[in-house]
Amino acid sequence: MKRLFYVLAAPAILLFVIAATDAPVETAGGPEGPPLRPMVAAAVSFVAADRQVGRQTLPAPTAPTAEYVGSDSCLGCHDDATKKLGGTVHWKAAHPRSPAAERGCESCHGPGSRHIEDPGSDTAIRKFATLTPREANSTCLSCHTKSPHTMWQGSAHDARNISCITCHSVHDPKSPTAQLTKATQTELCATCHRVQATKMKRVSHMPVPEGKMECSSCHNPHGATNVKLLKTGNWINESCVSCHAEKRGPFLFEHAAGRESCVSCHDPHGSSNDRLLVAKLPMLCQRCHIGTRHPSTIYDSTAFQSKSVRVIGRACVTCHAQIHGSNHPAGQAFTR
Numbered sequence: 001m002k003r004l005f006y007v008l009a010a011p012a013i014l015l016f017v018i019a020a021t022d023a024p025v026e027t028a029g030g031p032e033g034p035p036l037r038p039m040v041a042a043a044v045s046f047v048a049a050d051r052q053v054g055r056q057t058l059p060a061p062t063a064p065t066a067e068y069v070g071s072d073s074c075l076g077c078h079d080d081a082t083k084k085l086g087g088t089v090h091w092k093a094a095h096p097r098s099p100a101a102e103r104g105c106e107s108c109h110g111p112g113s114r115h116i117e118d119p120g121s122d123t124a125i126r127k128f129a130t131l132t133p134r135e136a137n138s139t140c141l142s143c144h145t146k147s148p149h150t151m152w153q154g155s156a157h158d159a160r161n162i163s164c165i166t167c168h169s170v171h172d173p174k175s176p177t178a179q180l181t182k183a184t185q186t187e188l189c190a191t192c193h194r195v196q197a198t199k200m201k202r203v204s205h206m207p208v209p210e211g212k213m214e215c216s217s218c219h220n221p222h223g224a225t226n227v228k229l230l231k232t233g234n235w236i237n238e239s240c241v242s243c244h245a246e247k248r249g250p251f252l253f254e255h256a257a258g259r260e261s262c263v264s265c266h267d268p269h270g271s272s273n274d275r276l277l278v279a280k281l282p283m284l285c286q287r288c289h290i291g292t293r294h295p296s297t298i299y300d301s302t303a304f305q306s307k308s309v310r311v312i313g314r315a316c317v318t319c320h321a322q323i324h325g326s327n328h329p330a331g332q333a334f335t336r
């Protein structure tokens with residue numbers, strides 16, 4: 001491990017030293033310079049630029065001629081603007097990437113000199129109420145470029161013109177964390193996704209209403225590599241087995257249904273059947289296993305009259321207990 005570190009670090013340090021000592025030659029960037037140098041310079045400045053991403057000063061597209069006046073001037077007229085903002089991380093000057101450590105109010109609202117001359121003008125300063133979603137987002141994305149947000153562009157929410165400030169309020173957050181516009185995540189998501197949020201109230205559900213999990217335990221509302229904004233993996237099962245690891249397999253005998261998708265049988269948001277099942281047993285199994293000899297005897301009169309274990313209680317999974325897959329040498333029917 002240590003050795004690998006040195007192998008990787010040595011050339012990097014070397015490049016850096018070359019670049020640092022020859023700085024003037026590179027900045028000239030002339031054709032007479034050794035051909036390698038500009039490339040080294042470019043590489044170094046690329047790395048440097050990359051590290052600066054979080055600190056970019058916003059361009060002010062709406063007010064090109066305006067100048068920065070400082071937050072104190074703003075507060076002269078907007079004395080209540082820091083009432084709640086003041087307690088948030090955006091106003092912690094000790095945080096080197098926070099607006100407070102940069103241009104204060106103007107990190108988000110843009111330079112304010114023209115606005116002070118003409119407060120009524122909509123274009124003299126960034127007034128979020130008049131911005132398009134994309135314009136508002138670009139303000140926030142000038143700083144929030146890192147991991148949970150890298151997939152934002154083109155995500156389901158971005159594609160439907162939802163903006164950062166649909167879900168977040170930096171001046172008047174209602175939630176204890178993440179500055180949401182509603183007190184809880186479920187409440188927030190429910191404003192648009194009523195179906196999924198109410199399913200959480202059914203008898204069988206994951207512990208979201210109990211506060212042990214949230215929508216964001218499975219979803220990343222800022223975009224994801226998986227389908228349906230799922231936070232982990234590249235297909236639905238990878239998301240489920242990131243918590244239910246024992247269902248991951250590999251199994252000697254796999255159940256094709258489970259291999260394909262956990263949501264063939266479970267509804268992750270909640271269900272009126274036990275164990276989040278999408279249908280009641282034995283109907284769950286009957287949806288696929290209709291033609292086989294043995295299940296077809298399930299509904300004959302003797303099975304019902306004798307209250308056969310095949311139709312009551314856990315029904316099929318009384319015997320097919322290893323329904324997610326079996327590693328037993330004789331487990332081809334998931335009975336052991």
Ligand code: HEC
Nearest residue numbers: 069073074076077105106109111112116119120126127129
């Ligand atoms: C001279 C007083 C004054 C100063 C200084 C001032 N503003 Fe304003 N600002 C106003 C007034 C008045 C309005 C309301 C204009 C209107 O609604 O027509 C306003 C409106 C705004 C709005 C839009 C409010 C809304 O309802 O959408 C924003 C944002 C804003 N100011 C930000 C700032 C920022 C940032 C600064 C510092 C760079 C600043 N202001 C400095 C007087 C001032």
Ligand code: HEC
Nearest residue numbers: 074078081082090099104105108128165168169170171172
């Ligand atoms: C992190 C970015 C950010 C910073 C820093 C910021 N604002 Fe805002 N401001 C916004 C957003 C976004 C809105 C739209 C309402 C919201 O989301 O809370 C807004 C709204 C406003 C409004 C309209 C009234 C309202 O509350 O809706 C005024 C006035 C305002 N800001 C002034 C200021 C002043 C003055 C400062 C500095 C003390 C400041 N803002 C700092 C992002 C910011």
Ligand code: HEC
Nearest residue numbers: 089097098099102107108139140143164168170177178179
């Ligand atoms: C000048 C840079 C900057 C801008 C612009 C900015 N932020 Fe932030 N924001 C930060 C920093 C720094 C943090 C602290 C977390 C971190 O280090 O990433 C933060 C934290 C947050 C948090 C988490 C707060 C918490 O309590 O956990 C939210 C939510 C947030 N920002 C939303 C926004 C939104 C919405 C906008 C656009 C209206 C915005 N930010 C604009 C720098 C910025």
Ligand code: HEC
Nearest residue numbers: 137140141144148152157162163164166167178185216221
């Ligand atoms: C559909 C609602 C929604 C939208 C749109 C949204 N967020 Fe969030 N955001 C959340 C929720 C919920 C959380 C808390 C759970 C989490 O961390 O994923 C959060 C958390 C955050 C955090 C704190 C977590 C962290 O450490 O990164 C930041 C910063 C943030 N959002 C910034 C943004 C920015 C910037 C945008 C616009 C590009 C945006 N959000 C758009 C719902 C949203």
Ligand code: HEC
Nearest residue numbers: 186189190193196197200206214215217218228236263268
């Ligand atoms: C245990 C993980 C998990 C939790 C918690 C969760 N979801 Fe989901 N969600 C999923 C999975 C898996 C899918 C994909 C289901 C499918 O394709 O049938 C999904 C799909 C969705 C969809 C897309 C539906 C569609 O048919 O396109 C929405 C919207 C959604 N969830 C919202 C929410 C909301 C809102 C919450 C919080 C109240 C939430 N989810 C909590 C796992 C979860």
Ligand code: HEC
Nearest residue numbers: 156157160162166188189191192215216219221227228229
């Ligand atoms: C302002 C409305 C709004 C809010 C609030 C909102 N969403 Fe969405 N969401 C949408 C829209 C619109 C779509 C796109 C639906 C479509 O294209 O069919 C979507 C799509 C989704 C999808 C499906 C993505 C896909 O690939 O099909 C998921 C999952 C989702 N949202 C989760 C959430 C979660 C979790 C929250 C709360 C943190 C949330 N949403 C808050 C409007 C919203």
Ligand code: HEC
Nearest residue numbers: 204205206207217218239240243262263266268274275276
């Ligand atoms: C973020 C972690 C997490 C993810 C992802 C997750 N679960 Fe869960 N799941 C839990 C927790 C926690 C419980 C509650 C366990 C308990 O109550 O003992 C649970 C319970 C369950 C239950 C049992 C419910 C009951 O009534 O006993 C089923 C079935 C289930 N999950 C299926 C799934 C499926 C299918 C997926 C993928 C769509 C999934 N889970 C994704 C954490 C997760």
Ligand code: HEC
Nearest residue numbers: 237240241244247257258261262264265266275314317323
């Ligand atoms: C063929 C239908 C089917 C598929 C597909 C399926 N399950 Fe299940 N699952 C069930 C049944 C039936 C039960 C109830 C078993 C019982 O009562 O003994 C169950 C129970 C569970 C439980 C709770 C009890 C336990 O065994 O811990 C979890 C968690 C679970 N499944 C997760 C998953 C995950 C994760 C996937 C995808 C890898 C998945 N299931 C795929 C049918 C299925």
Ligand code: HEC
Nearest residue numbers: 255256257264284285287288289316317320323332333334
């Ligand atoms: C979404 C469809 C689907 C559902 C629901 C489903 N299965 Fe299956 N099951 C399959 C498929 C596909 C196979 C593989 C058949 C094959 O290889 O010939 C299979 C295989 C089996 C096998 C092994 C059969 C053999 O010949 O090796 C058993 C036993 C079984 N399922 C029982 C169940 C039980 C019990 C349930 C209900 C808890 C159930 N299945 C639900 C699709 C499903």
Ligand code: HEC
Nearest residue numbers: 282285286289292293294295298309310315316318319333
């Ligand atoms: C009393 C125990 C028991 C119950 C209840 C039961 N099975 Fe079976 N099942 C078996 C046994 C034993 C086998 C044969 C295993 C073998 O050949 O190794 C089997 C085989 C199967 C097979 C594969 C071979 C075939 O004949 O088709 C399927 C599919 C199947 N069962 C589905 C179901 C379904 C669906 C239910 C519920 C409606 C169910 N079983 C209920 C014990 C049971």
